[in-house]
Amino acid sequence: MNYQYTKQFRQALVQWFLEEQRDLPWRRTKEPYQIWVSEVMLQQTRVDTVIPYYNRFIEKYPTAESLAYSPEEELLKMWEGLGYYSRVRNLQAGVREVVEVYGGKVPDNRVDISKLKGVGPYTAGAILSIAYGKPEHAVDGNVMRVLSRVLNIDADIALPKTKKIFEQAVTELIDHENASSFNQGLMELGALICTPTSPKCLLCPVRDYCTAFHEGDPSSLPVKSKKLKTxxxxxxxxxxxxxxxxxxxxxxxxxxxxxxxxxxxxxxxxxxxxxxxxxxxxxxxxxxxxxxxxxxxxxxxxxxxxxxxxxxxxxxxxxxxxxxxxxxxxxxxxxxxxxxxxxxxxxxxxxx
DNA sequence: GACGCGTGGGC
DNA sequence: TGCCCAAGCGT
CATH class of the missing domain: 3.90.79.10 (Nucleoside Triphosphate Pyrophosphohydrolase)
Structure with a gap:
């Protein structure tokens, strides 16, 4: 994608997000701790499922300090039904470290925030961009699907090394003035328009810049291998x-x-x-x-x-x-x- | 790098 | 029904 296209793609994506984004509870705050909670809950979990859990959780634990030393059994009860229960134990461990080591302030750089328990490459980038406006990549399944189509990339997204390709792409494409809206825009686009099956290309705000739409087949991307019997x-x-x-x-x-x-x-x-x-x-x-x-x-x-x-x-x-x-x-x-x-x-x- | 780790929804 | 998936991370 040349420079002119990159600028227009950014602009179209960010504008679409600002106009069309869903009103979600965690989009009403910029508190890094609260963004963090939402990102952990959203790992491998649908938005509609998370909403009631997030509201209850933030009401009970509105700050890092209020979560840091709560009994694990109480946390698990709050998490009951959400699945992947180690998430909440890791979240508390990370939050406790923020309270004890960083005076309650979530780190605003990738090196330090990535040391926190339960904060991987995606969650680090999501918090840094959404809460702090930093131009950091936050590559999840949505982003890999959207960019595999926009850039017509057929690398197997089930392979860990493939994620590096997309992190590199986001680093080059990201809007430094609107990092939060850019990253969230990619994910929102993946959730609402550039869906896994039957992508709604005719409604897509970045269709003009989508290589697969013009030269390939969006519905055949991304390529994903793997599938073992349970x-x-x-x-x-x-x-x-x-x-x-x-x-x-x-x-x-x-x-x-x-x-x-x-x-x-x-x-x-x-x-x-x-x-x-x-x-x-x-x-x-x-x-x-x-x-x-x-x-x-x-x-x-x-x-x-x-x-x-x-x-x-x-x-x-x-x-x-x-x-x-x-x-x-x-x-x-x-x-x-x-x-x-x-x-x-x-x-x-x-x-x- | 592969695998363990939940759940509910869509088709 | 059975399979795919959905804003991943730790080991």
């Missing part, structure tokens, strides 16, 4: 109710899938094995086998695996010392525990 796991889930009407729950390990979230007792189903007996041994409880009642059978798809769950309600006749990370809770207590969506589904059925 693993299937079958579980029996037992909602164990003691004689006081409390329910046995277990806290998941502090690392890995759904780290530190709470669940009902979950046993991987094995062929020719009585899982009820296994539960009694493992959790030091005597169950009334006749009371076993089927609650719900369903599948839950994760990004990399699939759970097939059969769930049951069963009464405990006798309970003894609980294993580590397990406890009996009342319904009121359970309402305050962070649980993954499949457990919420089961719990909702129990209370229906």
């Amino acid at each position: 693993k299937n796991i079958e579980y029996d889930v037992y909602i164990i109710r003691d004689q006081q009407g409390r329910f046995l729950m277990e806290k998941r390990p502090q690392a890995g899938l759904l780290a530190n979230m709470w669940q009902f007792i979950m046993i991987e189903r094995q062929a020719d094995e009585n899982s009820l007996t296994k539960v009694e041994k493992q959790y030091n409880v005597t169950l009334e086998h006749n009371s076993k009642e089927t609650i719900l059978s369903f599948s839950h798809v994760f990004s990399h695996l699939k759970w097939h769950i059969d769930s049951y309600l069963v009464d405990a006749v006798e309970t003894n010392a609980n294993p580590e990370n397990t406890a009996y809770f009342t319904k009121e207590q359970i309402a305050n525990l962070p649980m993954p969506v499949p457990m919420l589904k089961i719990w909702g059925k129990i209370n229906a």
